[in-house]
Amino acid sequence: MRQYIAYLLIPVFVCLGYVAQAQQPVDSTEAVIDYSDPKEYTIGGITVSGTQFLDPDILVAISGIGVGDRITIPGDAISNSLSKLWDQGLFTDVQIRITKTIGNTAFLDIALVERPRLNNKTFPNTKKSESDDLAEKIQLVKGRVVTENSKVTIANVVKNYYRDKGFLDARVTIKEVPVPNQVNLVNLEIVIEKGKKIKIAKISFEGVEQVSTMKLKKKMKDTKEKVRIDLNSIFNIDTMKAARKEKIKLGTVLENLAPTRTLEYLSEHVRLNVFSTSKFKKADYEKDKNSIIAYYNSMGYRDATITADTVYLDNNELKINIKIDEGGKYYFRNISWKGNTIYSSIQLDSILGIHKGDVYNQELLDTRLNMNPSGRDVSTLYMDDGYLFFQVTPLEVAVVGDSIDLEIRINEGPQATINEVRIMGNTKTKEYVIRRELYTIPGNKFSRSDLIRSQREIANLGYFDTEQMEVVPMPNPEKGTVDIEYRLVEKPNDQLELSAGWGGRGRGVVGTLGVTFTNFSIQNLFKKGTWSPLPSGDGQKLSLRVQTNGRIYQSYNASFTEPWLGGKKPNSFTISWYHTRFANLNSNNEVTGRLITNGASLGLGIRLKKPDNFFTFQALLNYQNYTLDNWVSSNFIITDGSSNNLSLKFILARNSVDQPIYPRRGSNIMLSLQVTPPYSFLNGKDYTTLTDNQKYKWIEYHKWRFTAEWFTPLTRKEKMPIVLRMVAKFGFLGYYNKDIGYSPFERFELGGDGLSNISFYGRDIIALRGYEVITPSTGAPFFNKFTMELRFPFSLNQSATIYSTAFVEAGNYYMTIKDYNPFKLNRTAGLGLRIFLPMFGMLGFDYGIGFDKNAGNTTGFGNFLGQYGKFSIVLGFEPD
Numbered sequence: 001m002r003q004y005i006a007y008l009l010i011p012v013f014v015c016l017g018y019v020a021q022a023q024q025p026v027d028s029t030e031a032v033i034d035y036s037d038p039k040e041y042t043i044g045g046i047t048v049s050g051t052q053f054l055d056p057d058i059l060v061a062i063s064g065i066g067v068g069d070r071i072t073i074p075g076d077a078i079s080n081s082l083s084k085l086w087d088q089g090l091f092t093d094v095q096i097r098i099t100k101t102i103g104n105t106a107f108l109d110i111a112l113v114e115r116p117r118l119n120n121k122t123f124p125n126t127k128k129s130e131s132d133d134l135a136e137k138i139q140l141v142k143g144r145v146v147t148e149n150s151k152v153t154i155a156n157v158v159k160n161y162y163r164d165k166g167f168l169d170a171r172v173t174i175k176e177v178p179v180p181n182q183v184n185l186v187n188l189e190i191v192i193e194k195g196k197k198i199k200i201a202k203i204s205f206e207g208v209e210q211v212s213t214m215k216l217k218k219k220m221k222d223t224k225e226k227v228r229i230d231l232n233s234i235f236n237i238d239t240m241k242a243a244r245k246e247k248i249k250l251g252t253v254l255e256n257l258a259p260t261r262t263l264e265y266l267s268e269h270v271r272l273n274v275f276s277t278s279k280f281k282k283a284d285y286e287k288d289k290n291s292i293i294a295y296y297n298s299m300g301y302r303d304a305t306i307t308a309d310t311v312y313l314d315n316n317e318l319k320i321n322i323k324i325d326e327g328g329k330y331y332f333r334n335i336s337w338k339g340n341t342i343y344s345s346i347q348l349d350s351i352l353g354i355h356k357g358d359v360y361n362q363e364l365l366d367t368r369l370n371m372n373p374s375g376r377d378v379s380t381l382y383m384d385d386g387y388l389f390f391q392v393t394p395l396e397v398a399v400v401g402d403s404i405d406l407e408i409r410i411n412e413g414p415q416a417t418i419n420e421v422r423i424m425g426n427t428k429t430k431e432y433v434i435r436r437e438l439y440t441i442p443g444n445k446f447s448r449s450d451l452i453r454s455q456r457e458i459a460n461l462g463y464f465d466t467e468q469m470e471v472v473p474m475p476n477p478e479k480g481t482v483d484i485e486y487r488l489v490e491k492p493n494d495q496l497e498l499s500a501g502w503g504g505r506g507r508g509v510v511g512t513l514g515v516t517f518t519n520f521s522i523q524n525l526f527k528k529g530t531w532s533p534l535p536s537g538d539g540q541k542l543s544l545r546v547q548t549n550g551r552i553y554q555s556y557n558a559s560f561t562e563p564w565l566g567g568k569k570p571n572s573f574t575i576s577w578y579h580t581r582f583a584n585l586n587s588n589n590e591v592t593g594r595l596i597t598n599g600a601s602l603g604l605g606i607r608l609k610k611p612d613n614f615f616t617f618q619a620l621l622n623y624q625n626y627t628l629d630n631w632v633s634s635n636f637i638i639t640d641g642s643s644n645n646l647s648l649k650f651i652l653a654r655n656s657v658d659q660p661i662y663p664r665r666g667s668n669i670m671l672s673l674q675v676t677p678p679y680s681f682l683n684g685k686d687y688t689t690l691t692d693n694q695k696y697k698w699i700e701y702h703k704w705r706f707t708a709e710w711f712t713p714l715t716r717k718e719k720m721p722i723v724l725r726m727v728a729k730f731g732f733l734g735y736y737n738k739d740i741g742y743s744p745f746e747r748f749e750l751g752g753d754g755l756s757n758i759s760f761y762g763r764d765i766i767a768l769r770g771y772e773v774i775t776p777s778t779g780a781p782f783f784n785k786f787t788m789e790l791r792f793p794f795s796l797n798q799s800a801t802i803y804s805t806a807f808v809e810a811g812n813y814y815m816t817i818k819d820y821n822p823f824k825l826n827r828t829a830g831l832g833l834r835i836f837l838p839m840f841g842m843l844g845f846d847y848g849i850g851f852d853k854n855a856g857n858t859t860g861f862g863n864f865l866g867q868y869g870k871f872s873i874v875l876g877f878e879p880d
Helices: 002-022 056-063 076-086 128-138 148-164 213-219 231-235 237-246 250-255 263-269 282-298 345-352 362-369 378-383 431-435 448-461 861-868
Strands: 039-049 070-073 091-102 105-114 117-122 171-178 185-193 200-206 305-314 317-325 331-338 391-400 403-411 417-424 470-476 481-487 495-502 509-520 540-548 553-562 572-585 591-607 615-629 641-655 666-675 702-713 723-734 748-750 764-766 782-797 800-814 826-837 841-850 869-875
Touching: 039 056, 039 091, 056 076, 056 105, 070 076, 076 091, 128 148, 148 171, 148 185, 200 213, 213 282, 282 305, 282 317, 282 362, 331 345, 331 391, 345 362, 345 378, 362 378, 362 391, 378 448, 417 431, 431 448, 448 470, 448 481, 509 553, 723 764, 748 782, 748 800, 800 841, 826 869
Parallel strands: 039 105, 117 185, 200 317, 331 403, 417 481, 748 764
Antiparallel strands: 039 070, 091 105, 171 185, 305 317, 391 403, 470 481, 495 509, 509 540, 540 553, 553 572, 572 591, 591 615, 615 641, 641 666, 666 702, 702 723, 723 782, 782 800, 800 826, 826 841, 841 869
């Protein structure tokens, strides 16, 4: 349009140029111009006037006319030049004038009026937080040309910003305010009238008979009604008031109550939408309409359509009405396969799992053919065997009444071989550390399962942001190969532990300082230039920890793990050492007794291939020495002397959890056995005649532990899913000789938060939220514990992973095997919050209410929470 306007204005501009020239002294050689007879001129010179910021030479080049050119005036050259200058969007006026002529030589001036440029932008009467958000979204920098189009863009950005917040009638006025004493500079005042926040009051449906409207509303994940309780509709309050005035009997009033109390009826009049927004967003609404149709399709209504929908305001409330034509319900009839040569139709039928007479379900069909999250689908069957170029297309070949015949056409294509595997984004971690975790090896056949497994192994390293990780296959059908790129983003993964907790049982406040370097490099320890701030990148783990409360308690721990001993196989090697000292003090602050523990362990772990490669086996050789000196105040079985604990521990585990920080799916199952030599059978001593110091000089026992943990996503939002976590834990300490009985060492301590408790005798500390430590001071040889926990994510980015929990938990201890009763449990329920910061690890708290506490007589809800409830702290790690 602008170009056509330029064409129309050319004669005017040219005439104005000549009028201006007629008022000036004219060169004696100037020719008389006849506009009815255009003439050809040679351009003798070009000037540019009226510009403040732009380079004249560049403008002349943009015009397309140069010195020495021969052009017709008036003619196409001038009109094209005007159009090119207008198209830059930088001017409010463009003219090309002839300043003088000498014979057939013409001199031109390009007269321009520049658009104003931005000096600053302000948002009067707008909150600072909103102004900052808008400034970031608008991204209009100082010095940029202010055009009408840019102002329209700004207004649309602002309106969309407030519409997403529920202000559907937001208005925007943009004023250009000249900057004093500045040429062609303006400030933009962006004046915003938000209006009233409008929420979705009601969503109603027409034509819905075969499905539940409550289910349809649930399928609308991002379009929700606001909180409401329509008591008048539920109980017909107006009728009840009238009845009270007329003194009608109660029985008659009850007849006027709502005719049904079904959930379907209540869903129309009650909406307790506390945890989701009721703002209207056009894009989300369109997506939710598609979800409604997808739900109908999954129920067999393949012809279901939304025939009309209305979004309207009613007394400042937004209401939505959706009309649906459900159509008829369909069923699968005959399903045949075409083009399959690798797998038989019987095998494909087994994977598909759809039979004649089943309700027609488009979603189920798509899932069984392509990318089932559980891995059981036709596409995965082929792709795990290298058929990356595989394609499957279901076609409806016949519709007879309410039955549908399908022909599923398969193009198997050639097997794809992995050509190159590229790793990008690892700025700190050495490439071989990542590459050794991959199951996608150049030269191997492509496998989708190997791709997913490789992604999981990289995530479990803990060195990269799992939310930004990308695995990109790049197929080359012509060569029958595929390149795979792993695009990674490093994240801070070393951890600092600074904590303080109450040790309980007279132990006082215990402070902890610990550092864990999870991507350490011991081979670079003495190399120059590798400390930044520590040598890193080889995937090793170094942990140092000090815990103390002064003279009473001190503990020092150090451990080192090499996950790939030798560098060729995933055989882990771990070495650790620790020293603890606990002292009893009298009233004069003098030491009256001591317990000193020194220990070390060596561990070797291997990754198994059978039953599958999620299994690992680990063996640990442990030695502890306990030295007791007048250790009388703890009621421990030994007061003086020393005890030795030499044990071998075996751990068989299967871990298929998809990622370490916020797992979505998978399981972690572990069975361990820790044994000592049966000294009492080997030395031939009569233990009935020995003192306790002699009995426990060398400790003997066998200790069993079993843990099973499952993670299941409850929503389909892969980025922010609600996850169910279920855990079962058992512990059993056995003995070889009944004359010795249960070892006083290596028992279980149940209760508390697992943080502030201090282990003295090699005890396993098992947290039980809502309770203090419930085991006696001697510990217990048996325990079990069960947990069910819902996790709700708020943020899963690399800077901070934040989620809340709602849990129920139960556990108990038992002093003998005869006392064991898995149904006699201390029950608790509560809420919690977790924040994972890369530098500090896991931080959080839980508040649990112990229902089986003996809290005495309590009256009032506040007293109940105080007596039966307990806060637990999580610092640095998730308690056992």
